[in-house]
Amino acid sequence: MQLYNVLVRPLITEKNTILQALNKYAFEIAKEANKPQVKQAVEKTFKVKVTTVNVSTVPGKTKRVGRRMVQTRSWKKAIVTLKAGDKIEIFEGV
Protein backbone atom coordinates (compact mmCIF):
# COMPACT_ATOMS: atom_id res chain seq x y z
CA MET A 1 0.00 0.00 0.00
CA GLN A 2 1.61 3.22 -1.18
CA LEU A 3 0.97 6.33 0.86
CA TYR A 4 -0.21 8.36 -2.11
CA ASN A 5 -2.87 5.76 -2.89
CA VAL A 6 -4.53 6.08 0.49
CA LEU A 7 -6.58 9.23 0.06
CA VAL A 8 -9.03 9.03 -2.85
CA ARG A 9 -10.89 12.37 -2.61
CA PRO A 10 -12.11 14.87 -0.07
CA LEU A 11 -15.78 14.58 0.77
CA ILE A 12 -17.42 17.96 0.56
CA THR A 13 -21.01 17.72 1.71
CA GLU A 14 -23.42 19.60 3.85
CA LYS A 15 -22.84 17.34 6.80
CA ASN A 16 -19.05 17.43 6.49
CA THR A 17 -19.08 21.21 6.23
CA ILE A 18 -20.71 21.27 9.66
CA LEU A 19 -18.01 18.92 10.95
CA GLN A 20 -15.33 21.36 9.82
CA ALA A 21 -16.32 23.57 12.74
CA LEU A 22 -15.11 20.77 15.01
CA ASN A 23 -11.84 20.60 13.06
CA LYS A 24 -12.88 17.34 11.44
CA TYR A 25 -12.37 16.56 7.76
CA ALA A 26 -13.79 13.65 5.77
CA PHE A 27 -12.16 11.71 2.93
CA GLU A 28 -12.95 8.76 0.83
CA ILE A 29 -10.00 6.41 1.31
CA ALA A 30 -8.76 3.22 -0.34
CA LYS A 31 -10.54 0.02 0.72
CA GLU A 32 -7.25 -1.51 1.93
CA ALA A 33 -6.11 1.53 3.92
CA ASN A 34 -6.12 1.50 7.71
CA LYS A 35 -6.14 4.23 10.35
CA PRO A 36 -2.37 4.69 10.77
CA GLN A 37 -1.96 4.92 7.01
CA VAL A 38 -4.67 7.57 6.77
CA LYS A 39 -3.08 9.54 9.57
CA GLN A 40 0.29 9.43 7.86
CA ALA A 41 -1.11 10.31 4.47
CA VAL A 42 -3.08 13.33 5.71
CA GLU A 43 -0.16 14.59 7.78
CA LYS A 44 2.21 14.36 4.83
CA THR A 45 -0.02 15.80 2.14
CA PHE A 46 -1.51 18.70 4.04
CA LYS A 47 1.31 19.37 6.52
CA VAL A 48 -0.99 19.17 9.54
CA LYS A 49 -1.09 17.24 12.79
CA VAL A 50 -3.75 14.54 13.08
CA THR A 51 -5.06 13.62 16.51
CA THR A 52 -7.78 11.06 15.74
CA VAL A 53 -8.87 9.00 12.74
CA ASN A 54 -12.27 7.36 12.55
CA VAL A 55 -12.96 5.02 9.65
CA SER A 56 -16.10 3.30 8.52
CA THR A 57 -17.04 1.19 5.55
CA VAL A 58 -19.98 2.55 3.62
CA PRO A 59 -21.88 -0.42 2.27
CA GLY A 60 -22.85 -0.46 -1.41
CA LYS A 61 -26.48 0.04 -2.23
CA THR A 62 -28.76 -2.14 -4.32
CA LYS A 63 -29.85 -0.26 -7.41
CA ARG A 64 -31.97 -1.12 -10.41
CA VAL A 65 -30.38 -1.11 -13.82
CA GLY A 66 -33.21 -1.81 -16.20
CA ARG A 67 -34.75 -5.07 -15.03
CA ARG A 68 -31.75 -6.20 -13.01
CA MET A 69 -30.81 -5.34 -9.49
CA VAL A 70 -27.20 -4.23 -9.22
CA GLN A 71 -24.96 -3.78 -6.20
CA THR A 72 -22.94 -0.53 -6.15
CA ARG A 73 -19.45 -0.82 -4.75
CA SER A 74 -18.85 -0.35 -1.06
CA TRP A 75 -16.20 2.14 -0.01
CA LYS A 76 -14.32 3.35 2.98
CA LYS A 77 -14.67 6.73 4.64
CA ALA A 78 -12.33 8.37 7.11
CA ILE A 79 -13.09 11.28 9.38
CA VAL A 80 -9.89 12.89 10.51
CA THR A 81 -9.67 15.18 13.53
CA LEU A 82 -6.84 17.70 13.36
CA LYS A 83 -4.92 19.33 16.12
CA ALA A 84 -6.61 22.57 17.15
CA GLY A 85 -5.61 25.40 14.80
CA ASP A 86 -4.63 23.25 11.82
CA LYS A 87 -6.57 23.58 8.60
CA ILE A 88 -6.88 21.83 5.26
CA GLU A 89 -7.10 24.36 2.48
CA ILE A 90 -8.92 22.40 -0.22
CA PHE A 91 -12.00 22.43 1.94
CA GLU A 92 -11.91 26.16 2.30
CA GLY A 93 -12.93 28.62 -0.36
CA VAL A 94 -10.94 29.29 -3.49
Added chain:
Amino acid sequence: MKVTREKTESSQAFLTVEMEPVEVEEALKKARGRLSRKANIPGFRKGKAPRDILERHLGKDYILEDAINHLVPDAYEKAIKEQAIETIARPRIEVTQTEPVIFKAVVPLPPVVELGDYKTIKIKPEKVKITTQNVADVLENLRHQNATWESVDRAAAFKDLAVMDVESNLDGKPFLTRPGFQYRLDEDSAFPAPGFAAQLVGMKKDGEKEFTLKLPDDYPRSEMAGKEPSFKVKLIEIKEEKLPALNDDFARQVGPELANLAALRKEIETNLKLQAEKRVKVEFEEKALTAVVALSRVEFPPVLVEIEIDGMIEDQARRFQMQGGDLAAYLKSINKTAEQLHEEMHPAAEQKVARSLVLGKLSESENIVVTDLDIDTEVETILKSAGENKESMRKMLHTPPSRQSVRQYLLTRQTIDRLAAIATDSGRPARKKKKEEANNEPQPE
Protein backbone atom coordinates in the same frame (compact mmCIF):
# COMPACT_ATOMS: atom_id res chain seq x y z
CA MET B 1 -25.40 56.13 -5.11
CA LYS B 2 -24.20 59.07 -7.13
CA VAL B 3 -26.27 60.26 -10.04
CA THR B 4 -24.96 62.65 -12.68
CA ARG B 5 -27.16 63.97 -15.38
CA GLU B 6 -24.90 64.59 -18.32
CA LYS B 7 -27.01 66.11 -21.04
CA THR B 8 -30.39 66.13 -22.65
CA GLU B 9 -30.69 65.47 -26.35
CA SER B 10 -33.65 64.81 -28.62
CA SER B 11 -35.92 64.29 -25.63
CA GLN B 12 -33.57 61.86 -23.97
CA ALA B 13 -31.77 62.30 -20.71
CA PHE B 14 -28.35 60.72 -20.30
CA LEU B 15 -27.65 59.60 -16.76
CA THR B 16 -24.57 58.09 -15.20
CA VAL B 17 -25.09 56.32 -11.92
CA GLU B 18 -22.30 55.15 -9.67
CA MET B 19 -23.19 52.68 -6.95
CA GLU B 20 -21.63 52.66 -3.48
CA PRO B 21 -19.69 49.49 -2.55
CA VAL B 22 -22.06 48.92 0.38
CA GLU B 23 -25.04 48.81 -1.92
CA VAL B 24 -23.24 46.39 -4.22
CA GLU B 25 -22.33 44.17 -1.28
CA GLU B 26 -25.95 44.14 -0.17
CA ALA B 27 -27.04 43.16 -3.67
CA LEU B 28 -24.40 40.43 -3.81
CA LYS B 29 -25.68 38.98 -0.59
CA LYS B 30 -29.20 38.89 -1.93
CA ALA B 31 -28.01 37.35 -5.19
CA ARG B 32 -26.17 34.62 -3.30
CA GLY B 33 -29.27 33.73 -1.36
CA ARG B 34 -31.37 33.72 -4.51
CA LEU B 35 -28.99 31.63 -6.56
CA SER B 36 -28.22 29.25 -3.74
CA ARG B 37 -31.88 28.34 -3.53
CA LYS B 38 -31.76 27.26 -7.15
CA ALA B 39 -28.25 25.86 -7.53
CA ASN B 40 -27.90 22.11 -7.56
CA ILE B 41 -24.61 21.40 -5.83
CA PRO B 42 -23.81 17.73 -5.14
CA GLY B 43 -23.54 17.00 -1.46
CA PHE B 44 -25.81 19.88 -0.45
CA ARG B 45 -29.50 20.42 -0.30
CA LYS B 46 -30.75 23.47 -2.16
CA GLY B 47 -30.02 26.68 -0.36
CA LYS B 48 -27.71 24.96 2.16
CA ALA B 49 -24.33 25.33 0.48
CA PRO B 50 -21.96 27.72 2.25
CA ARG B 51 -20.83 30.85 0.48
CA ASP B 52 -17.37 29.72 -0.64
CA ILE B 53 -18.68 26.45 -2.06
CA LEU B 54 -21.40 28.34 -3.92
CA GLU B 55 -18.91 30.80 -5.33
CA ARG B 56 -16.61 28.04 -6.46
CA HIS B 57 -19.50 26.19 -8.08
CA LEU B 58 -21.18 29.07 -9.94
CA GLY B 59 -18.28 31.45 -10.40
CA LYS B 60 -17.99 34.85 -8.81
CA ASP B 61 -18.74 36.67 -12.07
CA TYR B 62 -22.02 34.91 -12.47
CA ILE B 63 -23.15 35.94 -9.02
CA LEU B 64 -22.00 39.51 -9.63
CA GLU B 65 -23.90 39.62 -12.90
CA ASP B 66 -27.05 38.43 -11.21
CA ALA B 67 -26.59 40.97 -8.46
CA ILE B 68 -26.18 43.77 -11.01
CA ASN B 69 -29.20 42.66 -12.98
CA HIS B 70 -31.31 43.08 -9.88
CA LEU B 71 -29.52 46.08 -8.51
CA VAL B 72 -29.59 48.27 -11.60
CA PRO B 73 -33.37 48.50 -12.16
CA ASP B 74 -33.92 49.47 -8.54
CA ALA B 75 -31.11 51.97 -8.66
CA TYR B 76 -32.54 53.35 -11.89
CA GLU B 77 -35.93 53.89 -10.27
CA LYS B 78 -34.28 55.73 -7.41
CA ALA B 79 -32.15 57.82 -9.73
CA ILE B 80 -35.22 58.85 -11.70
CA LYS B 81 -36.97 59.92 -8.53
CA GLU B 82 -33.93 61.78 -7.30
CA GLN B 83 -33.61 63.71 -10.55
CA ALA B 84 -37.37 64.19 -10.77
CA ILE B 85 -37.47 62.91 -14.31
CA GLU B 86 -40.70 61.94 -15.95
CA THR B 87 -40.26 59.02 -18.29
CA ILE B 88 -42.51 57.53 -20.91
CA ALA B 89 -40.79 54.29 -21.81
CA ARG B 90 -38.16 51.87 -20.68
CA PRO B 91 -34.63 53.26 -20.66
CA ARG B 92 -31.63 51.85 -22.43
CA ILE B 93 -29.16 50.85 -19.75
CA GLU B 94 -25.56 49.93 -20.20
CA VAL B 95 -23.30 48.77 -17.39
CA THR B 96 -19.90 50.24 -18.08
CA GLN B 97 -17.95 49.15 -15.04
CA THR B 98 -18.38 46.64 -12.26
CA GLU B 99 -15.70 47.73 -9.80
CA PRO B 100 -17.36 49.92 -8.55
CA VAL B 101 -20.61 49.41 -10.41
CA ILE B 102 -21.28 52.28 -12.81
CA PHE B 103 -24.06 52.28 -15.35
CA LYS B 104 -25.29 54.67 -17.99
CA ALA B 105 -28.96 55.09 -18.71
CA VAL B 106 -30.58 56.79 -21.68
CA VAL B 107 -33.99 57.85 -20.47
CA PRO B 108 -36.73 58.74 -22.93
CA LEU B 109 -38.48 61.92 -21.84
CA PRO B 110 -42.03 62.93 -22.68
CA PRO B 111 -42.18 64.46 -26.14
CA VAL B 112 -42.24 68.20 -26.55
CA VAL B 113 -44.78 69.56 -28.96
CA GLU B 114 -45.03 73.21 -29.80
CA LEU B 115 -47.79 73.95 -32.19
CA GLY B 116 -47.08 76.55 -34.77
CA ASP B 117 -49.65 79.15 -35.66
CA TYR B 118 -51.97 76.62 -37.16
CA LYS B 119 -54.80 79.10 -37.46
CA THR B 120 -53.00 80.68 -40.37
CA ILE B 121 -53.13 77.51 -42.41
CA LYS B 122 -55.37 78.04 -45.38
CA ILE B 123 -55.73 75.44 -48.04
CA LYS B 124 -57.99 75.70 -50.99
CA PRO B 125 -60.15 72.61 -51.24
CA GLU B 126 -60.06 70.93 -54.60
CA LYS B 127 -63.19 71.11 -56.70
CA VAL B 128 -64.93 67.89 -57.56
CA LYS B 129 -66.10 67.55 -61.10
CA ILE B 130 -67.49 64.48 -62.80
CA THR B 131 -67.45 64.60 -66.59
CA THR B 132 -69.62 62.60 -68.93
CA GLN B 133 -66.41 60.89 -70.04
CA ASN B 134 -65.92 59.50 -66.52
CA VAL B 135 -69.42 58.09 -66.54
CA ALA B 136 -68.92 56.63 -69.98
CA ASP B 137 -65.73 54.88 -68.85
CA VAL B 138 -67.53 53.25 -65.97
CA LEU B 139 -70.35 52.21 -68.25
CA GLU B 140 -67.86 50.66 -70.65
CA ASN B 141 -66.29 48.74 -67.76
CA LEU B 142 -69.69 47.51 -66.68
CA ARG B 143 -70.35 46.28 -70.19
CA HIS B 144 -67.12 44.31 -70.16
CA GLN B 145 -68.00 42.85 -66.77
CA ASN B 146 -71.38 41.73 -68.04
CA ALA B 147 -70.12 40.53 -71.40
CA THR B 148 -70.79 37.02 -72.60
CA TRP B 149 -68.22 34.88 -74.34
CA GLU B 150 -69.44 33.20 -77.47
CA SER B 151 -67.68 30.55 -79.42
CA VAL B 152 -66.79 31.65 -82.95
CA ASP B 153 -65.38 29.85 -85.96
CA ARG B 154 -62.71 32.14 -87.30
CA ALA B 155 -59.04 32.85 -86.89
CA ALA B 156 -58.08 34.05 -83.43
CA ALA B 157 -57.55 37.77 -82.98
CA PHE B 158 -56.52 40.02 -80.15
CA LYS B 159 -59.09 40.41 -77.37
CA ASP B 160 -60.42 36.92 -77.96
CA LEU B 161 -60.47 34.25 -75.31
CA ALA B 162 -58.63 31.12 -76.38
CA VAL B 163 -59.07 27.72 -74.82
CA MET B 164 -56.11 25.50 -75.55
CA ASP B 165 -53.82 22.74 -74.42
CA VAL B 166 -50.41 24.13 -73.67
CA GLU B 167 -47.22 22.23 -73.26
CA SER B 168 -43.99 24.03 -72.82
CA ASN B 169 -40.61 23.40 -71.41
CA LEU B 170 -37.55 25.27 -70.45
CA ASP B 171 -34.22 23.45 -70.37
CA GLY B 172 -36.05 20.13 -70.41
CA LYS B 173 -38.24 21.04 -67.46
CA PRO B 174 -41.95 21.82 -67.81
CA PHE B 175 -42.47 25.57 -67.75
CA LEU B 176 -46.21 25.88 -68.28
CA THR B 177 -48.19 22.77 -69.04
CA ARG B 178 -51.91 22.91 -68.73
CA PRO B 179 -54.67 21.23 -70.66
CA GLY B 180 -57.76 23.38 -71.21
CA PHE B 181 -55.83 26.56 -70.51
CA GLN B 182 -57.96 29.70 -70.89
CA TYR B 183 -56.09 32.66 -72.20
CA ARG B 184 -57.18 36.13 -73.15
CA LEU B 185 -55.29 37.41 -76.13
CA ASP B 186 -54.01 40.65 -74.74
CA GLU B 187 -51.42 42.34 -76.87
CA ASP B 188 -49.39 43.72 -73.98
CA SER B 189 -49.57 40.72 -71.69
CA ALA B 190 -46.20 39.47 -70.49
CA PHE B 191 -47.63 36.18 -69.33
CA PRO B 192 -46.45 33.49 -69.88
CA ALA B 193 -43.90 35.26 -72.05
CA PRO B 194 -44.03 38.49 -74.02
CA GLY B 195 -45.38 37.89 -77.51
CA PHE B 196 -47.36 34.79 -76.55
CA ALA B 197 -50.64 36.36 -77.61
CA ALA B 198 -49.19 37.54 -80.91
CA GLN B 199 -48.16 33.97 -81.71
CA LEU B 200 -51.74 32.81 -81.25
CA VAL B 201 -53.26 35.44 -83.48
CA GLY B 202 -54.40 33.93 -86.78
CA MET B 203 -54.61 30.38 -85.46
CA LYS B 204 -57.72 28.43 -86.32
CA LYS B 205 -59.76 26.10 -84.16
CA ASP B 206 -57.98 22.72 -83.69
CA GLY B 207 -54.85 24.33 -85.08
CA GLU B 208 -51.48 23.38 -83.63
CA LYS B 209 -48.34 25.43 -83.39
CA GLU B 210 -44.90 25.24 -81.89
CA PHE B 211 -42.72 28.23 -81.11
CA THR B 212 -40.13 29.57 -78.73
CA LEU B 213 -40.21 32.89 -76.93
CA LYS B 214 -37.62 34.78 -74.99
CA LEU B 215 -38.26 35.66 -71.38
CA PRO B 216 -37.33 39.22 -70.41
CA ASP B 217 -34.04 39.80 -68.64
CA ASP B 218 -35.84 41.19 -65.61
CA TYR B 219 -38.08 38.16 -65.22
CA PRO B 220 -39.10 37.85 -61.54
CA ARG B 221 -37.59 34.41 -61.20
CA SER B 222 -33.99 35.25 -61.86
CA GLU B 223 -32.90 31.73 -62.71
CA MET B 224 -35.22 31.84 -65.75
CA ALA B 225 -34.55 35.39 -66.92
CA GLY B 226 -33.43 35.68 -70.51
CA LYS B 227 -34.09 31.99 -71.22
CA GLU B 228 -36.14 30.76 -74.16
CA PRO B 229 -38.90 28.30 -73.33
CA SER B 230 -40.49 26.42 -76.18
CA PHE B 231 -44.28 26.16 -76.43
CA LYS B 232 -46.56 23.65 -78.10
CA VAL B 233 -50.14 24.84 -78.39
CA LYS B 234 -53.29 23.11 -79.57
CA LEU B 235 -56.21 25.45 -79.92
CA ILE B 236 -59.52 23.98 -78.80
CA GLU B 237 -61.87 26.89 -78.96
CA ILE B 238 -61.95 30.56 -79.79
CA LYS B 239 -64.40 32.78 -77.96
CA GLU B 240 -65.36 36.29 -78.75
CA GLU B 241 -66.49 38.89 -76.29
CA LYS B 242 -70.07 40.00 -76.90
CA LEU B 243 -70.76 43.26 -75.15
CA PRO B 244 -74.31 43.85 -74.06
CA ALA B 245 -76.07 46.71 -75.80
CA LEU B 246 -76.32 49.93 -73.86
CA ASN B 247 -80.05 50.11 -73.16
CA ASP B 248 -82.63 49.91 -70.38
CA ASP B 249 -82.38 46.12 -70.22
CA PHE B 250 -78.69 46.42 -69.51
CA ALA B 251 -79.41 48.88 -66.72
CA ARG B 252 -81.82 46.42 -65.13
CA GLN B 253 -79.26 43.67 -65.43
CA VAL B 254 -76.70 45.73 -63.55
CA GLY B 255 -79.07 46.86 -60.82
CA PRO B 256 -82.51 45.30 -60.55
CA GLU B 257 -83.87 48.42 -58.86
CA LEU B 258 -82.84 50.69 -61.73
CA ALA B 259 -85.61 51.55 -64.14
CA ASN B 260 -83.68 52.60 -67.20
CA LEU B 261 -80.35 53.64 -68.61
CA ALA B 262 -80.73 57.22 -67.46
CA ALA B 263 -81.15 56.03 -63.88
CA LEU B 264 -78.00 53.96 -64.21
CA ARG B 265 -76.08 56.95 -65.48
CA LYS B 266 -77.37 59.02 -62.62
CA GLU B 267 -76.39 56.33 -60.13
CA ILE B 268 -72.90 56.10 -61.55
CA GLU B 269 -72.51 59.82 -61.42
CA THR B 270 -73.53 60.11 -57.78
CA ASN B 271 -71.27 57.25 -56.84
CA LEU B 272 -68.33 58.75 -58.67
CA LYS B 273 -69.01 62.04 -57.06
CA LEU B 274 -69.16 60.53 -53.59
CA GLN B 275 -65.91 58.71 -54.18
CA ALA B 276 -64.19 61.77 -55.54
CA GLU B 277 -65.43 63.89 -52.67
CA LYS B 278 -64.21 61.37 -50.21
CA ARG B 279 -60.83 61.28 -51.89
CA VAL B 280 -60.60 65.05 -52.03
CA LYS B 281 -61.59 65.30 -48.40
CA VAL B 282 -58.95 62.82 -47.34
CA GLU B 283 -56.36 64.60 -49.42
CA PHE B 284 -57.39 67.93 -48.02
CA GLU B 285 -57.13 66.71 -44.44
CA GLU B 286 -53.85 65.11 -45.32
CA LYS B 287 -52.50 68.41 -46.61
CA ALA B 288 -53.77 70.34 -43.62
CA LEU B 289 -52.21 67.87 -41.24
CA THR B 290 -48.89 67.94 -43.05
CA ALA B 291 -48.98 71.73 -42.90
CA VAL B 292 -49.57 71.73 -39.14
CA VAL B 293 -46.78 69.26 -38.57
CA ALA B 294 -44.48 71.37 -40.72
CA LEU B 295 -45.35 74.46 -38.68
CA SER B 296 -44.88 72.79 -35.33
CA ARG B 297 -41.78 71.90 -33.47
CA VAL B 298 -41.95 68.30 -32.34
CA GLU B 299 -39.24 66.60 -30.37
CA PHE B 300 -39.56 63.02 -29.23
CA PRO B 301 -37.23 60.24 -28.15
CA PRO B 302 -36.37 57.60 -30.79
CA VAL B 303 -38.00 54.88 -28.68
CA LEU B 304 -41.40 56.12 -29.75
CA VAL B 305 -40.45 55.49 -33.36
CA GLU B 306 -39.17 52.05 -32.44
CA ILE B 307 -42.43 51.23 -30.71
CA GLU B 308 -44.36 52.48 -33.72
CA ILE B 309 -42.27 50.36 -36.09
CA ASP B 310 -42.78 47.31 -33.93
CA GLY B 311 -46.50 47.95 -34.04
CA MET B 312 -46.43 48.33 -37.80
CA ILE B 313 -44.47 45.14 -38.30
CA GLU B 314 -46.76 43.26 -35.98
CA ASP B 315 -49.68 44.61 -37.93
CA GLN B 316 -48.19 43.39 -41.17
CA ALA B 317 -47.42 40.00 -39.70
CA ARG B 318 -51.00 39.67 -38.54
CA ARG B 319 -52.28 40.59 -41.97
CA PHE B 320 -50.08 37.93 -43.51
CA GLN B 321 -51.29 35.40 -41.02
CA MET B 322 -54.89 36.17 -41.90
CA GLN B 323 -54.12 35.34 -45.51
CA GLY B 324 -52.52 32.13 -44.37
CA GLY B 325 -49.06 33.43 -45.02
CA ASP B 326 -46.04 34.16 -42.98
CA LEU B 327 -44.13 37.42 -42.77
CA ALA B 328 -40.78 35.70 -42.46
CA ALA B 329 -41.42 33.67 -45.60
CA TYR B 330 -42.57 36.75 -47.48
CA LEU B 331 -39.48 38.67 -46.48
CA LYS B 332 -37.39 35.81 -47.74
CA SER B 333 -39.21 35.80 -51.05
CA ILE B 334 -38.44 39.47 -51.64
CA ASN B 335 -34.91 38.99 -50.37
CA LYS B 336 -35.09 41.24 -47.37
CA THR B 337 -34.12 40.83 -43.78
CA ALA B 338 -36.24 41.93 -40.85
CA GLU B 339 -33.66 44.65 -40.17
CA GLN B 340 -34.07 46.07 -43.64
CA LEU B 341 -37.83 46.14 -43.22
CA HIS B 342 -37.31 47.89 -39.91
CA GLU B 343 -35.04 50.41 -41.58
CA GLU B 344 -37.49 51.04 -44.40
CA MET B 345 -40.33 51.73 -42.04
CA HIS B 346 -38.33 54.28 -40.12
CA PRO B 347 -39.32 57.45 -42.01
CA ALA B 348 -42.99 56.49 -42.16
CA ALA B 349 -43.05 55.64 -38.49
CA GLU B 350 -41.33 58.88 -37.61
CA GLN B 351 -43.94 60.81 -39.53
CA LYS B 352 -46.72 58.87 -37.87
CA VAL B 353 -45.39 59.60 -34.42
CA ALA B 354 -44.98 63.29 -35.19
CA ARG B 355 -48.51 63.44 -36.53
CA SER B 356 -50.15 61.72 -33.64
CA LEU B 357 -48.27 63.94 -31.21
CA VAL B 358 -49.31 67.06 -33.07
CA LEU B 359 -52.89 65.87 -33.24
CA GLY B 360 -52.90 65.14 -29.53
CA LYS B 361 -51.62 68.62 -28.78
CA LEU B 362 -54.06 70.13 -31.21
CA SER B 363 -57.03 68.48 -29.59
CA GLU B 364 -55.78 69.83 -26.28
CA SER B 365 -55.40 73.39 -27.47
CA GLU B 366 -58.73 73.30 -29.27
CA ASN B 367 -60.41 71.83 -26.20
CA ILE B 368 -61.90 68.92 -28.02
CA VAL B 369 -63.59 66.55 -25.64
CA VAL B 370 -65.34 63.34 -26.51
CA THR B 371 -68.33 62.78 -24.31
CA ASP B 372 -69.83 59.46 -23.31
CA LEU B 373 -72.84 60.36 -25.40
CA ASP B 374 -70.65 60.68 -28.49
CA ILE B 375 -69.27 57.23 -27.87
CA ASP B 376 -72.74 55.78 -27.42
CA THR B 377 -73.94 57.20 -30.72
CA GLU B 378 -70.81 56.00 -32.50
CA VAL B 379 -71.27 52.51 -31.08
CA GLU B 380 -74.86 52.49 -32.30
CA THR B 381 -73.68 53.51 -35.77
CA ILE B 382 -71.23 50.65 -35.83
CA LEU B 383 -73.97 48.29 -34.64
CA LYS B 384 -76.25 49.26 -37.52
CA SER B 385 -74.21 47.12 -39.87
CA ALA B 386 -73.81 44.34 -37.33
CA GLY B 387 -76.66 42.03 -38.35
CA GLU B 388 -77.84 39.18 -36.17
CA ASN B 389 -75.52 38.98 -33.17
CA LYS B 390 -76.12 42.61 -32.36
CA GLU B 391 -76.54 42.10 -28.65
CA SER B 392 -73.26 40.29 -28.09
CA MET B 393 -71.49 42.89 -30.19
CA ARG B 394 -73.05 45.68 -28.22
CA LYS B 395 -71.77 44.07 -25.06
CA MET B 396 -68.32 43.74 -26.54
CA LEU B 397 -68.22 47.31 -27.74
CA HIS B 398 -69.19 48.61 -24.33
CA THR B 399 -66.25 47.06 -22.55
CA PRO B 400 -63.87 49.70 -21.23
CA PRO B 401 -60.97 48.97 -23.64
CA SER B 402 -63.09 49.15 -26.76
CA ARG B 403 -64.86 52.24 -25.49
CA GLN B 404 -61.44 53.72 -24.95
CA SER B 405 -60.43 52.95 -28.53
CA VAL B 406 -63.68 54.42 -29.84
CA ARG B 407 -63.00 57.50 -27.78
CA GLN B 408 -59.50 57.75 -29.19
CA TYR B 409 -60.82 57.32 -32.69
CA LEU B 410 -63.50 59.97 -32.25
CA LEU B 411 -61.01 62.36 -30.72
CA THR B 412 -58.71 62.01 -33.72
CA ARG B 413 -61.66 62.34 -36.03
CA GLN B 414 -63.03 65.45 -34.40
CA THR B 415 -59.63 67.06 -34.19
CA ILE B 416 -59.06 66.48 -37.87
CA ASP B 417 -62.51 67.85 -38.63
CA ARG B 418 -61.74 70.94 -36.60
CA LEU B 419 -58.42 71.32 -38.34
CA ALA B 420 -60.11 70.96 -41.71
CA ALA B 421 -62.61 73.62 -40.69
CA ILE B 422 -59.84 75.96 -39.65
CA ALA B 423 -57.96 75.39 -42.87
CA THR B 424 -61.02 75.95 -45.02
CA ASP B 425 -62.16 79.26 -43.59
CA SER B 426 -61.47 81.55 -40.67
CA GLY B 427 -61.92 79.12 -37.81
CA ARG B 428 -65.62 78.53 -37.87
CA PRO B 429 -66.55 75.86 -35.31
CA ALA B 430 -66.43 72.42 -36.82
CA ARG B 431 -69.54 71.38 -38.63
CA LYS B 432 -71.17 68.16 -37.57
CA LYS B 433 -69.97 65.65 -40.11
CA LYS B 434 -72.08 62.88 -41.43
CA LYS B 435 -71.34 59.66 -39.60
CA GLU B 436 -70.48 57.46 -42.55
CA GLU B 437 -67.78 59.85 -43.59
CA ALA B 438 -66.15 59.23 -40.27
CA ASN B 439 -65.08 55.84 -41.46
CA ASN B 440 -62.12 56.85 -43.53
CA GLU B 441 -58.95 57.15 -41.59
CA PRO B 442 -56.81 59.83 -43.20
CA GLN B 443 -53.54 58.43 -41.87
CA PRO B 444 -51.45 56.98 -44.70
CA GLU B 445 -50.64 53.31 -44.67
